[in-house]
Amino acid sequence: MINNLTSILDFQAQALSLRSERQRLLASNIANADTPGYKSRDMDFAKALRDATGQQGGGTSLSMGRPSGTAAGRLDTTQSGHIRIGGATSDTNLLYSTAGQPNLDNNTVDMDRERASFADNAIKYEATLGFINGGVKTMLDAIKGTS
Amino acid sequence: MSMLNIFNVSGSAISAQSKRLNVVASNLANADTVAGPDGSAYKAKQVNFQTQFMGADGGPGSAGVSVSSISENQAAGRRVLDPKNPSADADGYVTYSNVNAIEEMVNMISASRSYQNNVEVMNTAKSLLLKTLQMGN
Numbered sequence: 001m002i003n004n005l006t007s008i009l010d011f012q013a014q015a016l017s018l019r020s021e022r023q024r025l026l027a028s029n030i031a032n033a034d035t036p037g038y039k040s041r042d043m044d045f046a047k048a049l050r051d052a053t054g055q056q057g058g059g060t061s062l063s064m065g066r067p068s069g070t071a072a073g074r075l076d077t078t079q080s081g082h083i084r085i086g087g088a089t090s091d092t093n094l095l096y097s098t099a100g101q102p103n104l105d106n107n108t109v110d111m112d113r114e115r116a117s118f119a120d121n122a123i124k125y126e127a128t129l130g131f132i133n134g135g136v137k138t139m140l141d142a143i144k145g146t147s
Numbered sequence: 148m149s150m151l152n153i154f155n156v157s158g159s160a161i162s163a164q165s166k167r168l169n170v171v172a173s174n175l176a177n178a179d180t181v182a183g184p185d186g187s188a189y190k191a192k193q194v195n196f197q198t199q200f201m202g203a204d205g206g207p208g209s210a211g212v213s214v215s216s217i218s219e220n221q222a223a224g225r226r227v228l229d230p231k232n233p234s235a236d237a238d239g240y241v242t243y244s245n246v247n248a249i250e251e252m253v254n255m256i257s258a259s260r261s262y263q264n265n266v267e268v269m270n271t272a273k274s275l276l277l278k279t280l281q282m283g284n
Contacts, residue, residue: 016279020150021208023275027153027268028210031160034167034261035196041207094207111264122271129278136283 005139012132014052018045019125025094026118029109036105040097042117048093150279152209153272155201157265159211164262166214167194171255178246181234188224189244191251192217220245 022043032038099108170192177189194214202209222245230239 017149020275023272024149024152024156024202024209025207027156027272028208030264030268031156031212032196032198032210033264034164034257035198035212038198038210041210115264118268118271122275125275126278129282132282133284 009132009135011053012128012135015049016125016128016132018043018048018052019121019128021048022121023118023125026114026121029114030111030118033107033109033111033114036107038107038109040099040108040110040114041094042097043093044095051093149202149208150272150276152202154269156209156211157269157272159199159201159213160265161262163194163196163212163214164258164265167196167258168255168262170194170217171251171258174246174251175248175255177244178248178251180244181232181241188242189246190219190221190224191244191246192219 022045025041025043029038029040029042097108097110097113100110100113174191180189182188195216195218196212197215199211199213200207200209201211223242224245225243226240227243228239229235229241232241235241
């Protein structure tokens with residue numbers, strides 16, 4: 001019963017943890033802007049979120065109806081021999097970005113792009129937080145039943 | 148709370164950049180030095196950065212920076228004819244350090260901008276984390 005109450009938050013929770021993952025990735029890129037040979041990394045956010053929530057399309061009613069006990073979006077490993085595939089932080093979701101301008105020291109960090117992505121990701125992180133707070137508020141209002 | 152790692156990553160970056168700034172300051176201070184600690188002319192120094200994976204998983208998600216080594220520029224120093232100088236050699240030439248002041252200034256500006264960038268990153272991460280702590284309020 002309580003699972004049903006909070007299941008609408010599952011999707012946003014996945015999105016929030018992915019956003020914080022990406023924020024960390026972008027911070028690493030900015031930190032290594034002067035490191036020779038460093039290759040800038042980023043993630044395909046839409047694909048990562050699809051993988052994490054186990055969706056095929058891009059609809060909105062994503063997390064409804066999925067049994068809320070299973071870890072979202074990962075292939076279930078029900079036996080000890082099973083190999084874990086996918087998941088938000090797996091290395092396969094990390095892509096290399098191409099350098100806008102080639103650099104003598106083989107560093108592919110484009111500071112303008114990284115800063116833009118960082119700001120963009122921060123805003124979207126806050127937006128996701130806002131959605132979660134809104135969901136919590138809605139639920140609390142429903143529980144209290146006051147107008 | 149993978150975002151807490153941002154403080155480690157950016158912290159290592161600003162520490163590396165401040166070492167770079169420190170080396171630039173040494174070079175600029177010694178731009179006109181005749182003799183270095185070993186008796187010969189001062190050699191310009193340079194820090195070498197290296198990526199250091201610092202997450203719990205050791206993966207590429209949190210890549211910090213460390214200073215792997217400090218190398219010396221082995222180019223010959225500036226030679227000036229000044230026979231009256233007590234440091235002059237047999238031919239009357241004085242060998243100064245091989246520091247290029249313009250290069251050092253450029254290096255300094257670059258280091259300072261990178262430092263600022265990383266401080267900015269930490270500020271953003273901090274405000275996001277503070278808002279996360281208040282989730283549900």
